[in-house]
Amino acid sequence: MRYRTTPWLFLTPFLLAFTAFFIAPVGYAVYLSLFIKKRSGFGPAQNVFGGLENYLRAFQDTAFLQSLGNILLFLAIQVPIMLIVATAMALILDSVKSGSAQKFFRTAFYLPYTVPGVIAGLLWGYLYSKNLSPLNQITGLKTDFLSSSILLFSIGNIVTWTWTGYNMITLYAALQNVPGDIYEAARIDGASNWNLTRYIKLPLLRPALTLTAIFSIIGTMQIFSEPFVLRPLGYVPDNITPNTYLYLAVARDGNFGYGAALAIIMALFTLIFSSFFLRNVRGETA
Amino acid sequence: MKKVMLSLSALSISTLLLAGSALAADPAFPKAPSGNITLEVWSWVPGLDKTVASFEKAYPNIKIKILNLGGGPATYTKLQTAIKAGAGAPDVAQVEYGFLPAFADTGGLADLSKYGAGDYEEYFVPWTWGQVSPDGKAVYAIPQDTGPFAMVYRNDILKKYGVAVPKTWDEYAKAAATVKTKSKGTVKFGNFYSTFAPWFMALAWADGGQFFKRDGDGWIQNLNNASAKKVLNYWNGMIRRGEVGTLAGFSADYWNAAGAGKLATNMEAAWGPGGYAGSLGTKSAGMWRAAPLPQWTAGGSIKSGNWGGSSNVVTTQSKNPQAATLFALWLNLSSTAITADWNNGGLFPASDAGLALPALAVTSKNPSKFFGGQNISAVYAQASRGVNVNFEWAPWFPFVNDNYTKQIDRMLKGQLTPDQALDAWQAESLAYAKQNGFTVK
Numbered sequence: 001m002r003y004r005t006t007p008w009l010f011l012t013p014f015l016l017a018f019t020a021f022f023i024a025p026v027g028y029a030v031y032l033s034l035f036i037k038k039r040s041g042f043g044p045a046q047n048v049f050g051g052l053e054n055y056l057r058a059f060q061d062t063a064f065l066q067s068l069g070n071i072l073l074f075l076a077i078q079v080p081i082m083l084i085v086a087t088a089m090a091l092i093l094d095s096v097k098s099g100s101a102q103k104f105f106r107t108a109f110y111l112p113y114t115v116p117g118v119i120a121g122l123l124w125g126y127l128y129s130k131n132l133s134p135l136n137q138i139t140g141l142k143t144d145f146l147s148s149s150i151l152l153f154s155i156g157n158i159v160t161w162t163w164t165g166y167n168m169i170t171l172y173a174a175l176q177n178v179p180g181d182i183y184e185a186a187r188i189d190g191a192s193n194w195n196l197t198r199y200i201k202l203p204l205l206r207p208a209l210t211l212t213a214i215f216s217i218i219g220t221m222q223i224f225s226e227p228f229v230l231r232p233l234g235y236v237p238d239n240i241t242p243n244t245y246l247y248l249a250v251a252r253d254g255n256f257g258y259g260a261a262l263a264i265i266m267a268l269f270t271l272i273f274s275s276f277f278l279r280n281v282r283g284e285t286a
Numbered sequence: 287m288k289k290v291m292l293s294l295s296a297l298s299i300s301t302l303l304l305a306g307s308a309l310a311a312d313p314a315f316p317k318a319p320s321g322n323i324t325l326e327v328w329s330w331v332p333g334l335d336k337t338v339a340s341f342e343k344a345y346p347n348i349k350i351k352i353l354n355l356g357g358g359p360a361t362y363t364k365l366q367t368a369i370k371a372g373a374g375a376p377d378v379a380q381v382e383y384g385f386l387p388a389f390a391d392t393g394g395l396a397d398l399s400k401y402g403a404g405d406y407e408e409y410f411v412p413w414t415w416g417q418v419s420p421d422g423k424a425v426y427a428i429p430q431d432t433g434p435f436a437m438v439y440r441n442d443i444l445k446k447y448g449v450a451v452p453k454t455w456d457e458y459a460k461a462a463a464t465v466k467t468k469s470k471g472t473v474k475f476g477n478f479y480s481t482f483a484p485w486f487m488a489l490a491w492a493d494g495g496q497f498f499k500r501d502g503d504g505w506i507q508n509l510n511n512a513s514a515k516k517v518l519n520y521w522n523g524m525i526r527r528g529e530v531g532t533l534a535g536f537s538a539d540y541w542n543a544a545g546a547g548k549l550a551t552n553m554e555a556a557w558g559p560g561g562y563a564g565s566l567g568t569k570s571a572g573m574w575r576a577a578p579l580p581q582w583t584a585g586g587s588i589k590s591g592n593w594g595g596s597s598n599v600v601t602t603q604s605k606n607p608q609a610a611t612l613f614a615l616w617l618n619l620s621s622t623a624i625t626a627d628w629n630n631g632g633l634f635p636a637s638d639a640g641l642a643l644p645a646l647a648v649t650s651k652n653p654s655k656f657f658g659g660q661n662i663s664a665v666y667a668q669a670s671r672g673v674n675v676n677f678e679w680a681p682w683f684p685f686v687n688d689n690y691t692k693q694i695d696r697m698l699k700g701q702l703t704p705d706q707a708l709d710a711w712q713a714e715s716l717a718y719a720k721q722n723g724f725t726v727k
Contacts, residue, residue, distance in 0.1 A: 045723060
């Protein structure tokens with residue numbers, strides 16, 4: 001008996017906090033998502049039980065589906081670019097002998113990650129403005145980076161700028177963990193630099209790459225602050241990302257039920273997408 | 287002939303001013319209830335704590351507790367939650383006109399006509415009363431500050447290109463064409479704020495455009511009204527011809543253009559000039575002037591619209607609604623409070639007599655100082671008295687506000703004509719309102 005209670009006693013502090021700060025809010029969100037707003041005349045809106053109506057609405061809501069499409073496009077383009085660049089930078093840093101230049105670049109690449117997302121958004125908002133953008137001033141072009149037709153890519157650029165260094169550090173750390181004798185053995189066998197990279201470093205990077213890819217997928221699903229900060233500078237569609245769309249449903253329209261339903265759909269979507277990715281990657285290694 | 291008309295209109299302005307001043311700036315306020323009372327006030331007016339000290343002196347048994355929760359949305363979220371929760375709401379709160387219907391719909395606002403507020407209608411600029419009492423019976427708030435529309439312009443640029451200050455939209459368009467030709471397109475005559483629906487609505491408002499209306503148990507929404515179409519087609523023409531820019535308001539790009547002499551005029555609310563003085567600093571200081579909003583027909587009285595401004599509501603949770611109403615009236619009708627709010631926060635008063643207070647006419651301080659020492663408050667006071675009184679808002683305005691930006695973006699890209707953009711605005715906003723349970727047609 002004692003053996004059974006003791007572990008639970010030790011677990012209690014964690015379980016209490018986990019229930020209060022994790023299970024309860026999620027449970028409340030599920031509960032909220034079952035209510036819809038009803039009005040009559042000028043009276044205040046009533047929250048009435050609507051079952052799965054909010055979920056049905058979400059799957060018929062073209063604006064919301066479009067936001068999912070946007071984020072898939074973003075995933076397909078931005079994440080691979082970012083991870084390829086991060087890998088390349090990690091490999092370069094790894095192959096260069098430790099020195100002050102190496103240290104400098106390692107820090108410089110990482111630096112954007114330390115800038116808070118909102119500040120980065122404001123900074124880029126300035127760099128993107130049509131008449132003040134240094135890029136436009138140098139090239140003499142008048143590109144409107146904030147135009148709604150290319151805004152998703154401009155945001156992709158901000159995200160790449162912020163997160164490439166972070167992913168690079170993760171990959172670089174993984175490379176540092178490779179025991180030196182593996183390289184030594186390969187060199188004795190006559191492996192060239194390219195072969196060393198292709199057949200030893202990259203395969204060994206695989207777990208770290210999987211990790212960064214999963215984090216990038218989850219991070220992409222949560223993109224919010226960049227488009228939100230750019231809103232005052234021009235037209236940013238409500239549904240540029242699912243998160244801005246569900247935020248506006250709650251904060252602007254006061255529709256807590258619909259917002260909660262969208263949040264739950266997004267969580268499931270992320271879960272399915274990440275596990276799908278993980279399963280495929282694992283399948284290949286096995 | 288022109289001179290005669292000018293002096294005639296000047297005469298009518300001064301009569302109007304006199305008519306306004308005929309009502310005292312400090313009317314007899316309702317009697318204060320007895321006993322010790324503490325009122326909680328949520329407001330983001332700068333320096334309000336100093337203003338209320340005079341109130342506490344005049345009414346020693348009433349203490350005021352000011353909470354500044356931050357402007358607009360920050361306060362609204364908390365107020366909405368407190369009203370929904372049925373506890374924790376303040377006695378008095380600041381709410382912008384456009385958001386009043388949404389709060390009135392929650393049922394959390396006290397009807398101030400029960401506490402005698404109806405007797406004070408005549409002390410406010412007429413249109414402001416329409417904002418707080420749309421049906422003319424229930425009074426949901428006491429008007430506080432306003433944003434009537436006028437034109438700001440660069441005196442030096444107009445002189446340089448030899449154009450007179452436009453009095454009509456016809457003259458404005460002609461001047462825009464002249465400046466474009468003479469400056470070889472380097473100077474834009476005006477700027478269309480493509481992301482500010484209330485800016486555009488104020489221009490249509492000046493022409494009598496009505497976007498929302500209560501009708502029986504429901505609403506009528508008419509975003510594609512004739513005035514809106516007229517105004518949007520007019521501006522779109524100048525945008526297409528490259529005479530008018532489309533920089534986002536309050537952006538670095540905008541202030542840069544305004545300070546560097548690349549922009550000749552703009553339509554701004556009464557609180558706008560303070561922003562010019564603050565954001566431009568020494569750049570182009572003293573070169574700006576203000577003039578009445580250009581009119582669609584020459585010679586009539588000046589008609590204007592409004593952008594922004596706010597009111598003070600009393601919540602149904604207040605235990606002292608009588609004292610709260612008294613405070614809201616005092617805050618917006620006593621010359622002490624109006625003067626302090628103008629000096630500390632640049633609040634352009636809703637009180638009719640307040641428009642004539644000496645503090646507003648001080649030209650040695652900003653914003654008038656930045657405008658070359660012109661008494662710009664006089665221009666805006668005249669504008670406020672010319673604002674159409676029947677303008678209403680709807681509870682789903684926040685959505686309408688964002689959807690406008692979407693349709694205008696499509697128009698500026700050439701995907702929609704101005705008429706189509708307004709029709710799409712109307713259709714999508716209507717669908718949204720219906721989906722969210724409003725009875726609207």
